Amino acid sequence: MAGDFVFEEKVKIYDTDAQGVVHYAGYYRFFTDALESFSSSKLGETLSEVSKNIWFVVVESNAKYYKPARMGDKLDVHLSYKLLSDKSIRFDFKIFKSQELVCEGFITQVSIDRDEWKATPIPREILDKLA
Amino acid sequence: MAGDFVFEEKVKIYDTDAQGVVHYAGYYRFFTDALESFSSSKLGETLSEVSKNIWFVVVESNAKYYKPARMGDKLDVHLSYKLLSDKSIRFDFKIFKSQELVCEGFITQVSIDRDEWKATPIPREILDKLA
Amino acid sequence: MAGDFVFEEKVKIYDTDAQGVVHYAGYYRFFTDALESFSSSKLGETLSEVSKNIWFVVVESNAKYYKPARMGDKLDVHLSYKLLSDKSIRFDFKIFKSQELVCEGFITQVSIDRDEWKATPIPREILDKLA
């Protein structure tokens, strides 16, 4: 947790559904926002734009839901990451509302050659910035 | 109304928000679904795929909301259209729930050259199919 | 324009579609974000939470699209508003990318009694804050 990248989010009406709480798939918006913000500040641009030839694509997503979040709630999204191989990174997320854990999960991304749509090593300059 | 293309839709939980009804922007999903279904049946493919060089892009969207729709509601989406020029088409939608009008609106699309991103005449073969 | 409320937005990957630009319905997310931010700063809470008995519901939405916006683009969303009656407010939006107008539109909201789901005058304390 110490050293995590933290992104603040506010629950919007379009994140909620008729049960009055954030729709389960809506939490992936929070994961994506935190990831794009992390990437902008750490790599200088969003992960998806990081290179003309390389794209990062999601190969797995997961979320566990512990407490409901409601419209207007302020959330802290904590992001940490680890390299799984020279081609893939796992980003872990913990979402807190007033210090209480409401959701945790992860997104695993793989670096691909966008023309061939095949896994390819993550470029050196990205690895250096993530190190 | 007679002669309209009609598409049946069912309200899903992700269309709703914490007010317990369909989120205002969610109706554009119903418009888009009806339009893609119309296009598939009339043109043989979705409007956005209709040509490698030509794309249709939305230049205006509008919706008026008369009655709320709720999860599980069955909706009939009526579509009609008219050519506004040799480059643009307006698609009009009326959404009914048990014969009652709940929403109406329109989407205006313009044919563009996708490389130059500039308005260009709608191809002859599309006009023929729409006539 | 002078005196407008201005909200900064950044285009996210989930706002875009396969045409490489923001999906037409995605602009309503920008309108909603600006409106919720305006409401929080002006009224102290989001418009939808402003009262236990009163809800604001959208009765019309409209957007005109002039230029495409792409992932990572920074947008300035300008909001202005006018009272249409003692029960309804129209919020107007202009979205700029580097001073260039990319989209404009509006959302008209009506104040309703949430139990009866009927139009009702906007509460005095909200009108005072908007005056």
Added chain:
Amino acid sequence: MAGDFVFEEKVKIYDTDAQGVVHYAGYYRFFTDALESFSSSKLGETLSEVSKNIWFVVVESNAKYYKPARMGDKLDVHLSYKLLSDKSIRFDFKIFKSQELVCEGFITQVSIDRDEWKATPIPREILDKLA
């Protein structure tokens, strides 16, 4: 696979993002559609409406992505399920495009008392229909 509930889906433009393929979170729409369709046909209504007092809420979601899906693709969503306890059900999904597996994952739902927002046994009549 034999005996699975199968739901047909067609990829819409709003499911895609600027990478030209279905956005990772978009697959949860396919899971939800299949689940609501299964529930309507098996239980007579959508899972979220199945009772006035009982709600089903998602406690975990997961998806693995093997192949990209593009606009207009026809997908077969296979659903199977198992009871994890007297309060929770896991729904498993496999999504095929022309017999090729493009995505698999699951949603775990827990039965709650909607007033207390606490886990509660799944009602007998639902268990009987699922048996």
